[in-house]
Amino acid sequence: MGVNLSDLVNPEPVELEDLRGKRVAVDTYNIAYQFLSAIRQPDGKPLCDSMGRTTSHLSGFLYRTANLIESGIEPIFVFDGKPHALKAATLEERKERRLKAEEEWKAAVERGDMKVAHAKAQQTSRMTPEVRESAKELIGYLGFPMVFAPSDGEQEAAYMCRKGDVWAAASQDFDSLLFGTPILVRNLTLTGRRKVPGKDLYKEIKIEKIESESFLNSLGITREQLVDMCILMGTDFNGGIKGIGPKKALKYVKDNKDLEHILPKLGEEIPEYEEIRSIFLDYQGNDDYDVKPGPIDREKVIEMLTGYDFEQGRIEGALDRIEKARKVNKAKKSQRSLDSWF
DSSP states (O other): OOOOOOTTTTOOOOGGGGGGTEEEEEEEEHHHHHHHHSSSTTTOBBOOOTTOOOOOHHIIIIIIIIHHHHTTOEEEEEEEEEEEEEGGGHHHHHHHHHHHHHHHHHHHHHOOOOOHHHHHHHHTTOOOOHHHHHHHHHHTTOOEEEEEEESSHHHHHHHHHHTTSEEEEEEEETHHHHHTTTTEEETTOOOEEEEEETTSSSSEEEEEEEEEEEEEETTTEEEEEEEEHHHHHTTTBBBOOOOOHHHHOOOOHHHOSSSHHHHHHTOOTTTHHHHHHHHHHHOOOOOOOOOOOOOOHHHHHHHEEEEEEEEHHHHHHHHHHHHHHHHHHHHHHHHHHHHHOO
16 A cells, blocks of 8 residues: 555646557556456456456456557566565554455445445455466466566566666555655556446546656655655554654654654654665665566467456457557657667
């Protein structure tokens, strides 16, 4: 979930076409959770095959990724590694929320309240070993580059963006800004009309671009101060101080510069704040990756997905779209290179 900076951020809406020719590092777990949450049956159950295996994420990685390729966007999928020890409390809290939501979902199904059931079911999504490994398998067969982060995927994606190996990091979480990505893209695979959770309302979801430098300049703070702000509010690595939200945290930082000055004034302690700072600011990065896409292994994709009860014709249609789009994108890139000589 990460930190919530929505009250302070003024993102720029962009269209998929605006990202043509861009290479984007995707926080894979974050995107997978989107697919698991959004692609569900009316009663909230995820899409499953005849053996009861979840397939919502596989549907998303095939069909929605095809949309990206057709728009000239090349995704690089970054996978989380081992979570930092300080994240244990957050992970346990998420687990408890999922279990509670699962109980509420079952109760709603029993009483026939499908609206509540669907909303609660979306909160039960989790990254099981089966989901993780099947995602890796499909992404590999599709020829998309995969990067395996030592710890947090957003951390590595931001590092890749700082290096210039990708144009942006794609995630729903604002943590990417703390990790130092120059550009954050949100809603990359969520565009379109979506239902507001728990309400009979729909809203149009647009892709959003946030440029870190412009965002920090608008607040009048540095990235280091943004990190201190979020530590006050609470991050995935600490609980924060009760009663402090984004606006109050911003005022404390602007008035007092940093945590060394703020905490004594508040009479509060965050014992591990220096280590948390280091998580966000001092990551050196994993350079063992290749961002160049490979060919699709059509036979393996079809064999895998038909084994999950996908219709072969639809699989082949998606693969045709990807291969055709890549040829078109390659031709356009070559033409741009040729035009640059004249």
